[in-house]
Amino acid sequence: MSLTIFHGGTVAAPPGKGNARATALAVRNGVITAVGEDALALLGEADETVDLAGGYLSPSFADGHAHPLYGGLEDLGPQIRSCRSVEEIAASVREWADAHPDADWIIGASYDATIAPGGMFDAEWLDAAVADRPVMLRAWDYHTVWVNTAALKAAGIDRDTPEPALGRIVRRPDGSPLGTLLEPGAIDLVAKVAPGFTLQQHVDALAAATERYAAAGVTWVQDAWVELDDLPAYEAAAAGGRLAARLNLAFRADPAGWQHQPEAFDAARGRVRVLDSPLLTANTVKFFIDGIIESHTACMLAPYADAPGESGLPNWEREDLHNALAAFDALGFQLHLHAIGDGAVRMALDGLEEVRRRNGARDRRPVIAHLQVIDPADIPRFAELGVVANFEPLWACSDDIMQLLTIPRLGSPRAELQYPIATLAAAGVTISFGSDWPVTGHHPVPGLATAVTRQTPDHLPEGGWLPNERVDVETALTAYTAGVAHQAFAEKSWGRLLPGMSADMVLLAEDPAEIPAERIAGVEVLGTWLAGRPTFQHETVH
Numbered sequence: 001m002s003l004t005i006f007h008g009g010t011v012a013a014p015p016g017k018g019n020a021r022a023t024a025l026a027v028r029n030g031v032i033t034a035v036g037e038d039a040l041a042l043l044g045e046a047d048e049t050v051d052l053a054g055g056y057l058s059p060s061f062a063d064g065h066a067h068p069l070y071g072g073l074e075d076l077g078p079q080i081r082s083c084r085s086v087e088e089i090a091a092s093v094r095e096w097a098d099a100h101p102d103a104d105w106i107i108g109a110s111y112d113a114t115i116a117p118g119g120m121f122d123a124e125w126l127d128a129a130v131a132d133r134p135v136m137l138r139a140w141d142y143h144t145v146w147v148n149t150a151a152l153k154a155a156g157i158d159r160d161t162p163e164p165a166l167g168r169i170v171r172r173p174d175g176s177p178l179g180t181l182l183e184p185g186a187i188d189l190v191a192k193v194a195p196g197f198t199l200q201q202h203v204d205a206l207a208a209a210t211e212r213y214a215a216a217g218v219t220w221v222q223d224a225w226v227e228l229d230d231l232p233a234y235e236a237a238a239a240g241g242r243l244a245a246r247l248n249l250a251f252r253a254d255p256a257g258w259q260h261q262p263e264a265f266d267a268a269r270g271r272v273r274v275l276d277s278p279l280l281t282a283n284t285v286k287f288f289i290d291g292i293i294e295s296h297t298a299c300m301l302a303p304y305a306d307a308p309g310e311s312g313l314p315n316w317e318r319e320d321l322h323n324a325l326a327a328f329d330a331l332g333f334q335l336h337l338h339a340i341g342d343g344a345v346r347m348a349l350d351g352l353e354e355v356r357r358r359n360g361a362r363d364r365r366p367v368i369a370h371l372q373v374i375d376p377a378d379i380p381r382f383a384e385l386g387v388v389a390n391f392e393p394l395w396a397c398s399d400d401i402m403q404l405l406t407i408p409r410l411g412s413p414r415a416e417l418q419y420p421i422a423t424l425a426a427a428g429v430t431i432s433f434g435s436d437w438p439v440t441g442h443h444p445v446p447g448l449a450t451a452v453t454r455q456t457p458d459h460l461p462e463g464g465w466l467p468n469e470r471v472d473v474e475t476a477l478t479a480y481t482a483g484v485a486h487q488a489f490a491e492k493s494w495g496r497l498l499p500g501m502s503a504d505m506v507l508l509a510e511d512p513a514e515i516p517a518e519r520i521a522g523v524e525v526l527g528t529w530l531a532g533r534p535t536f537q538h539e540t541v542h
């Protein structure tokens with residue numbers, strides 16, 4: 001029975017106004033056994049002590065929506081994430097091509113779609129860097145790819161290619177493809193002829209991704225898009241001890257052929273249960289209701305301000321969606337729905353209402369993720385249906401994407417309805433935060449700062465963007481901890497520092513509630529523990 005006492009700093013209070021912070025915490029065999037004076041009283045019998053060095057011990061962070069496999073795989077290709085121009089991307093692609101002469105394809109991610117007007121990238125710009133092999137680059141949103149002419153040829157896309165269902169091929173005036181493909185229906189034309197990664201590359205990517213999460217204080221991640229073909233990599237990573245964080249998998253429901261999936265997903269979930277890993281579950285099914293506003297594929301209740309007559313691209317027929325949601329729910333799967341536009345949010349809520357009508361009431365905790373625009377009339381339905389509202393707080397600021405690509409599409413006053421975090425919190429809805437990494441950075445601390453300030457990393461605008469939707473530090477921290485624990489049906493296991501809970505904890509250098517909001521983004525993670533075991537320790541902590 002190993003006993004560790006953490007002391008010499010501040011220990012987070014349980015969520016709730018007026019609860020006091022403590023100064024010590026005791027962990028026995030991975031489980032919290034005492035907090036405060038009760039923990040200090042055990043100092044004499046401790047096997048080990050950890051000096052918190054004046055820092056703030058918090059429940060560890062959890063990420064309610066992310067793509068760790070894709071994030072980990074980005075490390076394998078050309079590094080284009082920080083590129084600020086088409087020339088820089090081309091140079092990085094050429095450099096990688098020169099270093100990998102045997103690679104048949106060049107596959108990379110993720111580029112900043114704001115650096116070309118309207119997010120429209122030309123195949124010829126990539127041809128100038130690499131013309132002899134196909135190149136496929138994903139944009140930050142993961143709903144868009146940019147390819148060179150060799151990739152278009154390999155996929156057989158030309159001016160005669162019909163528009164795919166559930167996607168768009170951006171074309172030149174003469175109908176030939178430009179080189180930008182929108183949404184899975186179009187992206188898959190290229191992706192299905194590109195070579196896949198090996199099992200070992202997938203396992204290494206999951207190991208690297210979860211280590212990166214551990215260094216950011218994260219111990220649980222909702223993997224929000226898993227194809228059955230990818231499952232062996234997760235199983236191998238869990239069985240081989242390569243995971244540094246807990247993962248819950250969401251299998252993607254396919255609007256073009258979901259009917260055979262309930263049985264297959266049930267079998268896959270069974271395989272994961274047999275593995276009996278404390279770090280891997282597969283309890284969730286993911287639905288993409290729509291796309292994104294920036295490429296006019298988010299489903300809006302009214303037409304786009306800059307594209308009259310167009311109101312987006314729902315991925316599901318209403319009746320089909322209801323049948324699919326009800327079928328997965330009947331098997332006990334949790335439903336996790338991507339909804340960006342106000343039309344998609346309404347479709348999601350209507351669908352969940354229909355599931356309850358058909359399958360009866362139960363504690364199902366459906367998640368609607370992203371929630372960029374919500375019609376005010378739909379706000380009360382979240383609490384009524386027990387929906388977990390998952391936001392990616394890093395998106396809730398007025399950055400270049402927002403100003404150049406988003407606001408012009410939405411127009412006023414609709415652009416002022418975005419990311420109503422405080423409104424939903426005030427309506428009694430459980431808020432969970434996530435990153436959507438690699439769409440945006442995986443680290444929760446900058447997200448925490450953005451939720452509190454609604455400012456860009458340069459602290460703009462003064463007072464915050466749509467400042468009524470700012471939340472206080474406690475609400476934001478709860479959304480990254482207990483809020484995600486509720487989403488994960490794990491509120492009795494982790495997400496709070498109370499006796500009986502798993503010692504899933506992060507040590508922050510400072511208490512974010514005790515410093516000016518402008519400094520929160522810089523708070524360092526000094527250590528991370530999962531069930532009492534350190535998964536990350538900063539070099540300054542011993």
Ligand SMILES: [Zn+2]
Pocket residue numbers: 065066067224436
């Ligand atoms: Zn996502």
